[in-house]
Amino acid sequence: MRDVYIGVDIGGTNTVIGLFDQDLKLQARKSFRTSLPHFPNKTDNPKAFMDELAGEILRLIRDIDYGARLAGAGMGVPGRVDPVNGIALAASNLAWFNVPIAAEMSERLGAPVRIDNDVRIYTLGEIMAGAAKGSRSVIGVTLGTGLAAGIMVEGKMLGGNDWFAGELGHDPVPGQNERCNCGGYGCLETIASATGIARLGAEAAEKGNTSLHSLNRKITAIDVYQAAASGDSAAVDIFRFVGTTLGNKLMTAIYLLNPETIIIGGGASAAGELLLRPIRETINAKYKFTIKPPITIAALGDSAGLYGGVHYARSRSGE
Numbered sequence: 001m002r003d004v005y006i007g008v009d010i011g012g013t014n015t016v017i018g019l020f021d022q023d024l025k026l027q028a029r030k031s032f033r034t035s036l037p038h039f040p041n042k043t044d045n046p047k048a049f050m051d052e053l054a055g056e057i058l059r060l061i062r063d064i065d066y067g068a069r070l071a072g073a074g075m076g077v078p079g080r081v082d083p084v085n086g087i088a089l090a091a092s093n094l095a096w097f098n099v100p101i102a103a104e105m106s107e108r109l110g111a112p113v114r115i116d117n118d119v120r121i122y123t124l125g126e127i128m129a130g131a132a133k134g135s136r137s138v139i140g141v142t143l144g145t146g147l148a149a150g151i152m153v154e155g156k157m158l159g160g161n162d163w164f165a166g167e168l169g170h171d172p173v174p175g176q177n178e179r180c181n182c183g184g185y186g187c188l189e190t191i192a193s194a195t196g197i198a199r200l201g202a203e204a205a206e207k208g209n210t211s212l213h214s215l216n217r218k219i220t221a222i223d224v225y226q227a228a229a230s231g232d233s234a235a236v237d238i239f240r241f242v243g244t245t246l247g248n249k250l251m252t253a254i255y256l257l258n259p260e261t262i263i264i265g266g267g268a269s270a271a272g273e274l275l276l277r278p279i280r281e282t283i284n285a286k287y288k289f290t291i292k293p294p295i296t297i298a299a300l301g302d303s304a305g306l307y308g309g310v311h312y313a314r315s316r317s318g319e
Helices: 046-064 101-109 118-129 194-207 211-215 221-229 233-257 267-271 273-286 301-316
Strands: 003-010 014-020 026-033 069-077 080-082 087-091 096-099 113-117 138-143 147-153 261-265 295-297
Touching: 003 046, 003 118, 003 301, 014 046, 014 301, 026 046, 026 301, 046 069, 046 101, 069 101, 069 118, 069 301, 080 113, 087 101, 101 113, 113 118, 113 301, 118 138, 118 147, 118 261, 118 301, 138 233, 138 267, 147 233, 194 211, 194 221, 194 233, 194 267, 211 221, 211 233, 221 233, 221 267, 221 273, 233 273, 261 273, 267 273, 273 295
Parallel strands: 003 069, 069 113, 138 261, 261 295
Antiparallel strands: 003 014, 014 026, 080 087, 087 096, 138 147
């Protein structure tokens, strides 16, 4: 009987599942809406969501490799996660609090299930199979709706005293006062995120000195990128501001942790050099010691969490 492994990336909008063979090669993937018609209020019924997730996993195994044995699954869960006890402590955007996901899913699947924070799992995927392959000290930053980081130091992924390590997005930026979803003001993620980029684009559009003004609809981060790519100076300035702000925050992490590499992922990373250039320029201008860590775009896209999940599952099972 062939062994297979499952990696899962649970997101606020979509959940992605990957089926891997025993050599941890991705064989198939599928996704479904995290918010489903029969429990539409996000996932405020986690048991119903886990029933759905287990059914999707078992169907994928049956359809792709009928007769295979599920040897383990690893899942990335947003928010504050206790990976030792397998509990989602506070996934507020999913309305999950103190949910024992690992035990519940293990029971449904008949196989060991391990969970951790989604950004740590994403970063692990890039370390095992992506842009940081072979590295032992890495900072992986994701810029999506918000901003967070996975941090590996000398081969160990940091969770923190209260499983809150890597929440760089809530470090305040001097002089900024935009209200954050956390309840604070001026948090980094109100600037350096897809949400922040869209907000800055909307503010520029209101002033009328950009092509974004002509859209006459809600501005998205993609709109700002497309405007910048076409040479719109106001949109270029937004990415320069975002990259410089993030670069300044990363400086502290670089001095503190001395990483081999820094990976930038998440939806906003699609801006590529428009975002990376000001980050690099800021760090190169201010970091005076030893070798400057390379700063690269994540290589695996939305599959990073799947690779991270299966590697995490197998490493925790002792293989």
